[in-house]
Amino acid sequence: MSTSASNLVELRDLKVAFDGVQVLHGIDLDIAPGEAVGLVGESGCGKSVTWLAALGLLPGKATVTGSVKLEGREIRGAQRSQLEQVRGGRIAMIFQDPSSSLNPVLRIGRQIVEALAIHRGLAGEAAKAEALRLMDMVGIPDPRRRFDLYAHEFSGGQCQRLMIAMALAGEPDLLIADEPTTALDATIQAQILDLLIRLRNETGMALVFISHDLGAVSQVCERVCVMYAGRIVEEGTVEQLFSDxxxxxxxxxxxxxxxxxxxxxxxxxxxxxxxxxxxxxxxxxxxxxxxxxxxxxxxxxxxxxxxxxxxxxxxxxxxxxxxxxxxxxxxxxxxxx
Structure with missing residues (x-):
C-alpha cells in the first residue's frame, strides 16, 4: 500500500507484541483529513491497542514495530517532546470511562485550562474564557458556575462532554473516540453521538470512532474497518458494509x-x-x-x-x-x- 500526501495519518504494517505474544498483526490504515472512520469488532480484537500503539501510549513491556506517519512525517519512535506535541495538539483521544480519565482532586476548570496552556499557550483570563467557551460548545449548562466543580459533581454524560472539551482544547486534526458511549444510557449515548457529529462538522477534524455498536457507527462514520484477532478483515464504506x-x-x-x-x-x-x-x-x-x-x-x-x-x-x-x-x-x- 503506497503512501499519499493527501492522508492525514497513515499506519503501515503496525504490529504489537506483549512479552513476545503478538496481539496486532500488521495494520495498514489511512485516515484522510476530515474523514470519519469506524473500527468495529468484539472486545480483544485490537481496536484500542492500534491507536494506543500509534500514539506511543502502551506500557514498556509492549514491542511496537511498523510505521505511523502524520502528514507524511514518521512519529513512531519519535522523541518524547515531539510526541507530546502530537498528543492532544494534533491527535486527541477520549476514552469510554470518563470518570477514570478525569482527575478527581482537581477542579474541572483547572484541568481544561491546563490543556489549553500546554497545547495553545493560553494563560490567565484568556485561558479561562476559552475553557468556558469549550464547556459551552460541548453542552455543559451554566459553565461559569460549574467551572470550579469537581468531576464527581457531574453526571456520567457530562463527564464525557468534559473529556471531549479537553480533547478539543488543543484544536486537534484527528479525534480518536474509544467507545465513548459504552458506559452511558441510551438517551445520553444519542446526545454524545450528535455532539461528535456536530463538532466534526464545525471544526473539520477527522474522527476515528472505535465501537462494538454497529448502529452508532452507521450514524457517525463514512468508512468502516472490521477487526478480528488483531487484523483488519473487511473494509469499505458504511453503505457497502451495511448493505452487503x-x-x-x-x-x-x-x-x-x-x-x-x-x-x-x-x-x-x-x-x-x-x-x-x-x-x-x-x-x-x-x-x-x-x-x-x-x-x-x-x-x-x-x-x-x-x-x-x-x-x-x-x-x-x-x-x-x-x-x-x-x-x-x-x-x-x-x-x-
Whole structure:
C-alpha cells in the first residue's frame, strides 16, 4: 500500500507484541483529513491497542514495530517532546470511562485550562474564557458556575462532554473516540453521538470512532474497518458494509443485532469467543467460529485484498450477497444514516 500526501495519518504494517505474544498483526490504515472512520469488532480484537500503539501510549513491556506517519512525517519512535506535541495538539483521544480519565482532586476548570496552556499557550483570563467557551460548545449548562466543580459533581454524560472539551482544547486534526458511549444510557449515548457529529462538522477534524455498536457507527462514520484477532478483515464504506457484508465475521455481527420493528426473528449469535493471542488457530483466525470454513481456511491465512471501489476483504470464502437493504433494515431507525 503506497503512501499519499493527501492522508492525514497513515499506519503501515503496525504490529504489537506483549512479552513476545503478538496481539496486532500488521495494520495498514489511512485516515484522510476530515474523514470519519469506524473500527468495529468484539472486545480483544485490537481496536484500542492500534491507536494506543500509534500514539506511543502502551506500557514498556509492549514491542511496537511498523510505521505511523502524520502528514507524511514518521512519529513512531519519535522523541518524547515531539510526541507530546502530537498528543492532544494534533491527535486527541477520549476514552469510554470518563470518570477514570478525569482527575478527581482537581477542579474541572483547572484541568481544561491546563490543556489549553500546554497545547495553545493560553494563560490567565484568556485561558479561562476559552475553557468556558469549550464547556459551552460541548453542552455543559451554566459553565461559569460549574467551572470550579469537581468531576464527581457531574453526571456520567457530562463527564464525557468534559473529556471531549479537553480533547478539543488543543484544536486537534484527528479525534480518536474509544467507545465513548459504552458506559452511558441510551438517551445520553444519542446526545454524545450528535455532539461528535456536530463538532466534526464545525471544526473539520477527522474522527476515528472505535465501537462494538454497529448502529452508532452507521450514524457517525463514512468508512468502516472490521477487526478480528488483531487484523483488519473487511473494509469499505458504511453503505457497502451495511448493505452487503462479505466477511463471515462481519455478517455474524449483523446477524446478532435484534430488529426493533418488522417481523420477530431468532438472533443468530457467533459461537465461541475471540481466540487468545497466545493460542491463535492455524490459518484464518475466525475459522473455528465460521459456519462456512473449508479445509483451506484452516491452513492458509487470507491476506487483506482490494475488491474494488475502496473495498477490501480477507477471506477465501466470502459470504453470499444479501438482498438489498436486508442488513440495514435491522438497524434502529434512530441511528440510520
Amino acid at each position: 457484508p462479505q466477511h463471515p465475521y462481519t455478517r455474524g455481527l449483523f446477524d446478532a443485532i435484534p430488529s426493533i420493528d418488522g417481523p420477530r426473528r431468532r438472533l443468530i449469535p457467533i459461537p465461541g469467543t475471540v481466540p487468545n493471542p497466545s493460542d491463535l488457530p492455524q490459518g484464518c483466525s475466525f475459522s473455528p467460529r465460521c459456519p462456512q470454513a473449508t479445509a483451506i481456511c484452516k491452513t492458509a491465512l487470507p491476506p487483506l485484498l482490494s475488491r474494488g471501489r475502496g473495498r477490501k476483504l480477507a477471506c477465501v470464502q466470502p459470504a453470499q450477497p444479501v438482498k438489498t437493504g436486508m442488513v440495514r433494515d435491522r438497524m434502529p431507525e434512530a441511528v440510520m444514516l
